[in-house]
Amino acid sequence: MVGIVIVSHSVKIAEGVKELALQMAKGHPVFTAGGTADGGIGTDPIRIQEAMEAANSGDGVVVMADLGSAVMSVGLAKEMLDPDLAEVVKLANAPIVEGAIAATVEASMGSSLEKVLQTAHDARNMDKID
Amino acid sequence: MVGIVIVSHSVKIAEGVKELALQMAKGHPVFTAGGTADGGIGTDPIRIQEAMEAANSGDGVVVMADLGSAVMSVGLAKEMLDPDLAEVVKLANAPIVEGAIAATVEASMGSSLEKVLQTAHDARNMDKID
Amino acid sequence: MTGKDAVKIVGQAVIEKKMFLTDLDQAIGDGDHGINMARGFESVLQKTEVLPDDTDISSILKTVGMGLISSVGGASGPLYGTAFLRAAGPCKDKTNIDANTAKAMLDAAIKGIQDRGKAQKGEKTMLDALIPASEAFAEGIKADKTLLECLSSAVQAAQDGVEYTKTIIATKGRASYLAERSIGHQDPGATSATIMLTALYNYIK
Amino acid sequence: MTGKDAVKIVGQAVIEKKMFLTDLDQAIGDGDHGINMARGFESVLQKTEVLPDDTDISSILKTVGMGLISSVGGASGPLYGTAFLRAAGPCKDKTNIDANTAKAMLDAAIKGIQDRGKAQKGEKTMLDALIPASEAFAEGIKADKTLLECLSSAVQAAQDGVEYTKTIIATKGRASYLAERSIGHQDPGATSATIMLTALYNYIK
Ligand SMILES: Nc1ncnc2c1ncn2[C@@H]1O[C@H](COP(=O)(O)OP(=O)(O)O)[C@@H](O)[C@H]1O
Ligand SMILES: Nc1ncnc2c1ncn2[C@@H]1O[C@H](COP(=O)(O)OP(=O)(O)O)[C@@H](O)[C@H]1O
Ligand SMILES: [Mg+2]
Ligand SMILES: [Mg+2]
Ligand SMILES: [Mg+2]
Ligand SMILES: [Mg+2]
Numbered sequence: 252m253v254g255i256v257i258v259s260h261s262v263k264i265a266e267g268v269k270e271l272a273l274q275m276a277k278g279h280p281v282f283t284a285g286g287t288a289d290g291g292i293g294t295d296p297i298r299i300q301e302a303m304e305a306a307n308s309g310d311g312v313v314v315m316a317d318l319g320s321a322v323m324s325v326g327l328a329k330e331m332l333d334p335d336l337a338e339v340v341k342l343a344n345a346p347i348v349e350g351a352i353a354a355t356v357e358a359s360m361g362s363s364l365e366k367v368l369q370t371a372h373d374a375r376n377m378d379k380i381d
Numbered sequence: 382m383v384g385i386v387i388v389s390h391s392v393k394i395a396e397g398v399k400e401l402a403l404q405m406a407k408g409h410p411v412f413t414a415g416g417t418a419d420g421g422i423g424t425d426p427i428r429i430q431e432a433m434e435a436a437n438s439g440d441g442v443v444v445m446a447d448l449g450s451a452v453m454s455v456g457l458a459k460e461m462l463d464p465d466l467a468e469v470v471k472l473a474n475a476p477i478v479e480g481a482i483a484a485t486v487e488a489s490m491g492s493s494l495e496k497v498l499q500t501a502h503d504a505r506n507m508d509k510i511d
Numbered sequence: 512m513t514g515k516d517a518v519k520i521v522g523q524a525v526i527e528k529k530m531f532l533t534d535l536d537q538a539i540g541d542g543d544h545g546i547n548m549a550r551g552f553e554s555v556l557q558k559t560e561v562l563p564d565d566t567d568i569s570s571i572l573k574t575v576g577m578g579l580i581s582s583v584g585g586a587s588g589p590l591y592g593t594a595f596l597r598a599a600g601p602c603k604d605k606t607n608i609d610a611n612t613a614k615a616m617l618d619a620a621i622k623g624i625q626d627r628g629k630a631q632k633g634e635k636t637m638l639d640a641l642i643p644a645s646e647a648f649a650e651g652i653k654a655d656k657t658l659l660e661c662l663s664s665a666v667q668a669a670q671d672g673v674e675y676t677k678t679i680i681a682t683k684g685r686a687s688y689l690a691e692r693s694i695g696h697q698d699p700g701a702t703s704a705t706i707m708l709t710a711l712y713n714y715i716k
Numbered sequence: 717m718t719g720k721d722a723v724k725i726v727g728q729a730v731i732e733k734k735m736f737l738t739d740l741d742q743a744i745g746d747g748d749h750g751i752n753m754a755r756g757f758e759s760v761l762q763k764t765e766v767l768p769d770d771t772d773i774s775s776i777l778k779t780v781g782m783g784l785i786s787s788v789g790g791a792s793g794p795l796y797g798t799a800f801l802r803a804a805g806p807c808k809d810k811t812n813i814d815a816n817t818a819k820a821m822l823d824a825a826i827k828g829i830q831d832r833g834k835a836q837k838g839e840k841t842m843l844d845a846l847i848p849a850s851e852a853f854a855e856g857i858k859a860d861k862t863l864l865e866c867l868s869s870a871v872q873a874a875q876d877g878v879e880y881t882k883t884i885i886a887t888k889g890r891a892s893y894l895a896e897r898s899i900g901h902q903d904p905g906a907t908s909a910t911i912m913l914t915a916l917y918n919y920i921k
Contacts, residue, residue: 270422325511352688422541450589
């Protein structure tokens with residue numbers, strides 16, 4: 252199964268996204284790297300790297316990130332990974348909350364890395380019209 | 382100033398989005414309605430309505446929501462509002478985290494309701510490429 | 512036979528099916544539909560219990576709607592909440608509900624659900640029980656059937672609608688995340704809608 | 717003159733400007749650049765302090781890079797972290813840094829920042845100090861200037877670059893949320909880059 256990593260500047264967002272994603276896909280490997288090393292607002296490439304390693308069970312990992320600097324920390328974390336693992340760790344070009352939920356459900360159905368990544372990406376098009 | 386309301390199924394996401402948004406726009410009126418009335422996962426039209434009322438200071442309110450049922454709760458909350466206020470309370474068709482941060486910064490610069498709504502919407506196009 | 516009693520019977524029927532509805536939602540959603548609906552109707556019954564016995568049906572329906580809105584938490588809250596509030600419209604100032612009024616109430620409820628959730632028939636939602644129910648009800652009226660007979664056909668159509676939801680892909684609500692994988696499972700909301708109609712029929716019968 | 721001392725001087729210069737950098741970031745960002753950079757260099761200095769005095773420059777730069785990466789928290793962490801790690805490449809196994817090596821290190825750092833952040837010159841980032849610095853450095857080499865003279869022109873170009881950032885709109889990083897409203901403010905990252913280059917120049921001088 253494709254693992255999911257949630258990277259947010261906010262510990263609360265990372266934890267909240269995980270709780271929503273797991274609601275629809277209980278027990279799925281969803282790992283978070285929220286906030287800085289000392290619990291503040293920001294990102295921590297080291298814990299992101301650890302989350303990537305933890306989330307992989309052989310089928311790859313889809314990473315969700317919130318803002319630009321989270322994206323940079325993800326890029327750096329990937330650079331620090333074992334190159335074979337880095338090959339199958341993919342950052343989704345998708346909104347963090349909407350994408351993470353869709354991707355986690357998709358992954359929990361046993362879909363491929365490409366499919367999970369695509370599903371996350373498609374969450375960009377989710378319409379919210381009241 | 383245009384007020385911002387954050388509606389999420391998760392209290393943590395709502396609070397986390399608020400903390401990130403305020404980082405860039407300290408003191409801006411950002412109100413949250415996260416989770417159900419009893420603190421669980423879900424949405425609460427009553428607290429959403431209250432947040433809309435609290436966020437309005439005369440220039441209208443932009444609402445950010447996470448998932449489909451949050452959108453419905455927002456629609457219902459608007460129906461319960463005073464009709465004059467409902468006119469200037471707009472749900473953004475945008476990702477909750479990315480849209481809320483962009484919209485809050487835009488609102489903090491004194492932009493119009495339409496401009497803030499547009500900025501939130503444009504966050505759909507935010508690219509995340511590592 | 513009072514409006515209060517009807518709500519009590521309907522509410523209790525839903526509360527009794529809490530586990531069943533939750534299990535259905537576990538398969539294609541987040542596993543809370545029964546919990547949501549039971550919490551909703553427990554709150555509703557507390558509110559309606561204290562109403563005078565002769566409270567008019569329209570006011571009772573508004574109490575039900577507001578009760579669900581303020582306590583359900585899931586999509587079914589604003590959906591059923593709006594449905595009950597809207598159903599209160601056609602029966603306003605009426606003490607007796609005839610078949611035409613009942614049909615108008617059902618349609619107002621459906622319209623409310625559609626305003627709220629933007630779904631059509633065939634998207635694997637509660638509407639796949641309610642719209643066929645309304646259509647069957649209309650057939651009954653055309654054929655000069657009694658209110659009870661109309662309601663009986665409506666219940667049958669809703670049950671068929673629930674079966675039909677097993678054959679289709681969800682395109683609205685959480686089950687839509689599963690796409691093709693939602694096939695083979697009946698929709699929780701269509702099921703709860705049918706439970707309510709059935710309970711109402713059994714009560715009036 | 718050791719690599720360790722150079723890092724200490726550069727780190728202390730950044731730490732001293734903590735408030736200034738934070739105030740700059742308050743105007744067009746989230747008001748943490750000075751806090752981030754000071755925390756980063758405090759952590760770095762703890763790590764470099766315990767290194768043997770004769771540790772080679774390449775290893776020291778790697779320690780600086782990893783130190784920043786693991787402690788900064790903001791965009792400047794992965795950006796400067798990558799920059800220092802990459803700068804460690806061209807000076808590997810070298811005990812003496814000549815002008816050409818210094819230029820190659822600066823360019824590797826810039827390339828790292830661009831790989832990480834996908835920004836170009838003119839987007840109101842640290843690159844608007846560093847790229848002009850590299851260009852001035854190249855001019856110096858072409859004119860057969862000494863390392864110190866090259867570095868002096870680089871510092872001047874970086875300072876001009878900081879001034880230039882006041883005139884342009886941010887299109888990368890947090891300041892881009894402000895669009896036109898970012899004009900009139902100097903970029904915090906361009907400023908910290910210039911503080912580092914200046915401190916290095918003063919140390920070598
Ligand atoms: N847009 C919609 N229109 C109509 N009914 C919907 C819609 N979305 C969801 N539903 C109904 O709501 C039911 C799920 O309710 P519930 O589990 O209580 O809410 P949630 O999905 O928020 O957890 C679904 O089975 C479906 O019948
Ligand atoms: N994509 C990028 N490329 C290069 N530099 C960038 C980029 N994004 C941001 N920066 C630099 O980072 C600085 C902000 O750093 P800092 O405040 O520490 O991080 P954050 O913005 O995450 O709070 C900016 O002033 C800018 O110079
Ligand atoms: Mg549910
Ligand atoms: Mg739910
Ligand atoms: Mg900052
Ligand atoms: Mg920051």
